[in-house]
Amino acid sequence: MKALERDYQTVVERKANPEEGSYTTYLYNKGLEKILKKVGEESTEVVVAALSQSKEELIGEICDLSYHVLVLMAEKGITLDDVEAELDRRAEKQHNLKAERKPIVNR
Numbered sequence: 001m002k003a004l005e006r007d008y009q010t011v012v013e014r015k016a017n018p019e020e021g022s023y024t025t026y027l028y029n030k031g032l033e034k035i036l037k038k039v040g041e042e043s044t045e046v047v048v049a050a051l052s053q054s055k056e057e058l059i060g061e062i063c064d065l066s067y068h069v070l071v072l073m074a075e076k077g078i079t080l081d082d083v084e085a086e087l088d089r090r091a092e093k094q095h096n097l098k099a100e101r102k103p104i105v106n107r
Helices: 003-016 023-032 030-051 057-078 081-089
Strands: none
Touching: 003 023, 003 057, 023 030, 023 057, 030 057, 057 081
16 A cells, blocks of 8 residues: 555544544544645645755655645545546646637736
């Protein structure tokens, strides 16, 4: 079993069976707004680490972000299979170039 699969199973299990003193249980008890706040904080910490910290510190921040995203996924009923299916769908696209943006017109 891979690390993301293991961690996802852990957060799903903790959602179904809350455990006293668990940080994951704490996040679920606080609700979606708290989970989203943590995802936002961790995203910012990844950016800061990428700009000014060591590779090891960046890896740690990416792990923190990944964990919080897994909690968000479980909270919203999104599985790793759902994400993998979307990644596979996107990988099938050929020459995935973004269309040119239309100019902004002041009205």
